[in-house]
Amino acid sequence: MAERKLRTSYREDMALFPDRVQKFWLLALLAVLVLYPFSTRWSWVPVLSGSREFWLTIAVTVLIAATGALGLNLLSGFAGQISLGHAFFLGVGAFVGATIAQEPGVATLSGVEFWGMGLPWWVAVIGGGLVAAVIGVAVGPAAVRLRGLYLSLVTLALVFFGQFIFLAPAVENITGAARGRSAPNVSLALPGQETPFFDLSNREELYFAALILALVSFLIGKNLARSRVGRAFQATRDRDIAAEVIGVNVTWAKLVAFGISSFFAGAAGVLLGVFLGNPLGSNFGGGEGLILSVEYVAMIVIGGIGTILGAALGAIFVVGLPEVVSYLAQQGWLPFVAETGSGSFDTAAFSIVLFGLFIVLFLVFEPYGLYGLWLRARNYWKGWPFSY
Amino acid sequence: MILAQVTQLSTPEEIVQLVVSGLGLGAIYALIALGFVIIYKATDVINFAHGALMLLGTYLVFTLVTGQFPRLWPISGLGELLTFPAWLDWWLDLDIALRFPLAIALAALFVALVGILIERSVLRKLVGQPVFAVVLITLGLELVISTGVQVLWNPQQKPLPSPFPATSTLSLGNVSIQWANIWALVAMVVVVLLFFAFFRYSRYGVAMRATALDQEAAMAMGIKASTVFGIAWAMGGALAAIAGGLYVPARLAGFISFTPVRFAALSAFPAAILGGLDSPGGAVVGGLSIGVAQVLSARWLNPIFLDLNLPNFHLVFPFLLMIGVLLVRPYGLFGTAEVRRV
Numbered sequence: 001m002a003e004r005k006l007r008t009s010y011r012e013d014m015a016l017f018p019d020r021v022q023k024f025w026l027l028a029l030l031a032v033l034v035l036y037p038f039s040t041r042w043s044w045v046p047v048l049s050g051s052r053e054f055w056l057t058i059a060v061t062v063l064i065a066a067t068g069a070l071g072l073n074l075l076s077g078f079a080g081q082i083s084l085g086h087a088f089f090l091g092v093g094a095f096v097g098a099t100i101a102q103e104p105g106v107a108t109l110s111g112v113e114f115w116g117m118g119l120p121w122w123v124a125v126i127g128g129g130l131v132a133a134v135i136g137v138a139v140g141p142a143a144v145r146l147r148g149l150y151l152s153l154v155t156l157a158l159v160f161f162g163q164f165i166f167l168a169p170a171v172e173n174i175t176g177a178a179r180g181r182s183a184p185n186v187s188l189a190l191p192g193q194e195t196p197f198f199d200l201s202n203r204e205e206l207y208f209a210a211l212i213l214a215l216v217s218f219l220i221g222k223n224l225a226r227s228r229v230g231r232a233f234q235a236t237r238d239r240d241i242a243a244e245v246i247g248v249n250v251t252w253a254k255l256v257a258f259g260i261s262s263f264f265a266g267a268a269g270v271l272l273g274v275f276l277g278n279p280l281g282s283n284f285g286g287g288e289g290l291i292l293s294v295e296y297v298a299m300i301v302i303g304g305i306g307t308i309l310g311a312a313l314g315a316i317f318v319v320g321l322p323e324v325v326s327y328l329a330q331q332g333w334l335p336f337v338a339e340t341g342s343g344s345f346d347t348a349a350f351s352i353v354l355f356g357l358f359i360v361l362f363l364v365f366e367p368y369g370l371y372g373l374w375l376r377a378r379n380y381w382k383g384w385p386f387s388y
Numbered sequence: 389m390i391l392a393q394v395t396q397l398s399t400p401e402e403i404v405q406l407v408v409s410g411l412g413l414g415a416i417y418a419l420i421a422l423g424f425v426i427i428y429k430a431t432d433v434i435n436f437a438h439g440a441l442m443l444l445g446t447y448l449v450f451t452l453v454t455g456q457f458p459r460l461w462p463i464s465g466l467g468e469l470l471t472f473p474a475w476l477d478w479w480l481d482l483d484i485a486l487r488f489p490l491a492i493a494l495a496a497l498f499v500a501l502v503g504i505l506i507e508r509s510v511l512r513k514l515v516g517q518p519v520f521a522v523v524l525i526t527l528g529l530e531l532v533i534s535t536g537v538q539v540l541w542n543p544q545q546k547p548l549p550s551p552f553p554a555t556s557t558l559s560l561g562n563v564s565i566q567w568a569n570i571w572a573l574v575a576m577v578v579v580v581l582l583f584f585a586f587f588r589y590s591r592y593g594v595a596m597r598a599t600a601l602d603q604e605a606a607m608a609m610g611i612k613a614s615t616v617f618g619i620a621w622a623m624g625g626a627l628a629a630i631a632g633g634l635y636v637p638a639r640l641a642g643f644i645s646f647t648p649v650r651f652a653a654l655s656a657f658p659a660a661i662l663g664g665l666d667s668p669g670g671a672v673v674g675g676l677s678i679g680v681a682q683v684l685s686a687r688w689l690n691p692i693f694l695d696l697n698l699p700n701f702h703l704v705f706p707f708l709l710m711i712g713v714l715l716v717r718p719y720g721l722f723g724t725a726e727v728r729r730v
Contacts (some may be wrong), residue, residue, distance in 0.1 A: 082520055142711060145718050149434045149665070152523055153657050154714065157707035160654075164704045170697035241728050287647055290654075294527055301524055349535050356531030363521045363528070364513050 014226055016219075033211055037204045056203050058323060063210035064271050066315035067217045069299040070308065071264025074221060076297070077306035078230060079257035080237025081143055081151055085158030087292035089132040089262045091166055091284025093269025095175045097128035098183035098279065101270075114181050115173045121186040121209055125270045132266025133259045140255040159289040166281025180280035183273040210271050214312075217264055221308050224260065233257055234306075291352070298355045302362050304371030313370040321358075322351040401562040406683050412569025412638050414679020415576035416631050420656035421663065421671035422580065423627035429600045429666045430620030432519070433511060436526040438628055439653030440533035445499045445629025446636060446649050447541045450548050452491035455480045458540035467542035485551040492633035496626040502533075503625025504618050511621075512614070534650055543646035550637040568638040575634055580672055583623070587668070592619055600666070628653070655703075658710035664723020674721070678706045 007013045017023045037056055072086050101124040102116030119127075142154045166175045175181060185202045186209040200208070224230050232253040235243035240250050273279040282288055295318055303314020326347040328334050334350070366372045420438065427435045435441075451457045455476070456469040472480065479487070506529060514522050552567040559565075587593040592615075598606040599616045607613050635652055636644050659678040663670025686702035693701040719725050 076520070080520070082523060142715065145715055149428075149519060149523065150661065150714060150718065152434070153661055154711055156654065156657065157704075157711065160704055160707055164698070164700060167700075168698045172697075287651060294531065297524060297527065305520070349539055352531050353535045356528040356535070359528030360510060360525055360532070363517075363525050364510065367517070367521060 016222060016226075030215075037200075037207050053203065056207060058319060060203065060207050060210050060275060062315050062319045063207070063214045064268050064275060065296075065299065065319050066312045067210070067214050068265050068268035068272075069296055069303065069311040069315050070217050070221045071261040071268070072296050073300045073303075073306065073308070073311045074224065074233070074264070075257050075261035077300055077304075077310070078225060078237060079233035079253060081254060081257055082149075083155040083261070084152055084290070084293045084297070085139075085155035085162075086261075086265055086296045087284045087289040088158040088162040089136060089265035090269035090272055090292065091162050091279075091281070091289070092132045092135060092262075093128035093266030094183065094273030094276070094279040094284065095166070095181065096131045096266070097124040097270025098181055098273050099174050100124040100127045101184050101186075101274075102182070103184070109176060109179055109181065112172050112176060112179075114176065121188075121270075121274075125209075125213060125267045128270035129263040129267035132269065133263035136258040136262025136265075137255055139262075140258045143254045143258055144251050156290075159285060159293060162285030162289050163282070164285070166285050175281050177281065180278045180283075182278055183276065186271070186274055206271065206274055209274075213267060213271060217267070218308065218312070221264075221311075225308055229253075229256060237306075295355065298359050300369075301359050302369050304369035305367070307368070307371045309374075310369055310371040313374070317358075317370060318355065321354060322347060325351045325354065399562075404563050405565060406687055407680055408565045408573075409569050410680030410683035411676055412566070412572045412679070413683060414659075414676035415569075415573045416635050416638060416652070416675075417656040417659040417679050418576055418672045418675025419579060419627050419631035419634070420653050421660035421675045422583065422668055423624040423631070424656075424660040425663075425665060425668050425671040426583075426627070427620050427624040428660075429668070430596055431507075431511070431617050433522050433526065434519075434665070435624060436523065437506070437529040437533060438624065439650050440530045440537070441499050441503065441625050441628035442632040442635075442653050443534050443537045443646070443649050444502065444632075445495045445625075446632030446644060447537055448495035448498055448629065449488075449491045449633040449636075450541070450546065450644050452479075452494055453484070453488055453549060454546075458542075460540075467539060469541070484549055488549075488551050488633075492630055495633060496629040499625040499629040500622035501625070503621035503623075507618055507621040512617070538646055545643050545645040548636050548642055548644040550642055552637055554637070554641040566638070568634075572634045572638045575630070576672075579627070579630060584668070592616075596620065631656075655706065658706040661710050661720055662713050664720030666724060667720070667722035670720060670722030678709065681709055682706055 017026060036059060039052075041052075068086065068090060071089075072083065075081050075083055099115050100117050100119050101121055102114055103118040104116040105113065106116070108114065139155070139158070143151055146154060165171065167178055168175075169177045171177070186205045188200065188205045188208055224233075232243070232248045235246065235248050236250050236253045236257075243253075244250050269284075276283065284292065299314030299318045300311060301314070302317050303312065304310025325334070329347050329350075362369050368375070420442065423438055423441075424435060427433055427438075455472040457472065459468045459470050482490070510525060510529065511522065514525060550568070552571055554566065554568065556567045557564040558567055558570065587597060595606070595611045596616050596619060598609070599611055599613055603613055606616075631652075632649060635649060636642060639652075640648055656675065656678075659675040660671055661674070662678060663672070663674030682702050682705060685705040689705065690699070690701050693699070713721065717723075
């Protein structure tokens, strides 16, 4: 393995892609990600289990979750502000995005006409993100006043506000109140064209939208983390008074962290709404909302707190785990797990127990999460067969 | 506008009725909040698993009162309930007025042991780690314990007999008050007095206060911090179980169901915060005031918000109150401001 080059200048230290090896692998990864949906059409690509559409669905979920988890990791991992209200911002994105993307005056459900603006999907993603960011900054004053544990409790309140607002008939033209609303499919076609360059299914179009969003977000995230803003976040996280003393504007850093994190959550929420097709208010508030928030927390803890790559690894893990569990159950390897939907100990319940256990185990034994395991493995093989 | 509503809608009798009902709810909140506060004060951990402990306690009370316990083996039959073996029949023959409080006491004991187990096995390993990690651990434990309860006892709504069913009320003139609320209040006062007496007079209570004040100095004086941590978690567990046992008859009309109990502890967060996270007295005051505020807002503010098409306002009102108080006093009403150094 090529040894990493000694960095001799600040510019090299700050480079986005430090060396050629890394550039090569990133390009390879990009190629795989772009070609991935087409592999569902090529019969020579082997399929592990399930249908090819199933694998596309998993990939879409992972990409959306990774974007949302990146937002939470910037807020909690980098800026140290514990938030349990991430589901609320996802919900805001889902409903605002659907409102922006829907054709006006067409969608109705039980007599309720949903508002719509009929704008393209990327406007919806940015718009959903911006609205969530504005709300996030509005929560900011609480974050500036409160620290650590008190803040986590206030953000918990957001989940309950979500239940209150999303399900209220007052906003049923936006959220559809208790019955939820429809979220239109993403269309990648350029203006004036019927179809995009390739003939893509709805799921495939959503995949590419989620891929573009995830790539842009990770680029932004990586840039933030290595620049002045990211260093301000980390100083605030490590000791806010010391950060203030050395000239970091802590109030500003906290507000920016909330804004950026909510923006990514909102943008991911727009595509999550499209993925669900019929987002319900109860998906993002109350009990389900809390579990959704905890799932995102689990992603960053399991992936690696305070690392950009960790958000992606955690998303893969958290999205993949229930699927692995249900696969194992289908194969009959988990005799104690009942069939899905039977109300007793089904695969969903078992995966939630596993999330809880993994959060506990990772925090006790490997606080840097999967990213930490990856670093350990890499460092081991770097010197192999010598121990150093 | 609110005052107009009050005079228009409520007779003095109704106000008394609402306040007592609010105090009944507040008593349960106070017990939950006291559990948070004791654990936080002793160990600096916010216990998000408190709701799960309350859930465990509630279902243990159910098992002890009805004589139905979950099948532990073989695992595939989880969620099925078995009945007590014949040699325990004498227990089910006890009068419910005696059996119910005993069941709560036994459940409290058991959940206290679970609390000690959690502290020993998980949190002991995290002493000195950032608060973030510890908070997340308790969230993880919440998922594990509450899903475990859901699986063992199957989440369908079941009746939990109690000596004070929802229909039994105390009538004083035009005022009728549910006995369940009165007993919740009485039980809270007794439990809180016992706890405060423990802190004031007992050897371990003094040790706990000393450790909360200055852990290093206390350790230098020969107090075992690990014992203190264990006692705090045991107390938190016991309080959660007691609150759970009282919550079902007072608030769920005697029907035990999974989700409301699980989230009751989260609704009690505003109570703990309002009083200040490190003030046991504040927890009681906060609990009672949040309980009354919730019941009164359900009566008086809900109609106003319902006109605006915003139902269920009383569910978020305690949180609004909490945020309002926190913005003015960031450490709650009775909490001590933290001295921060570079």
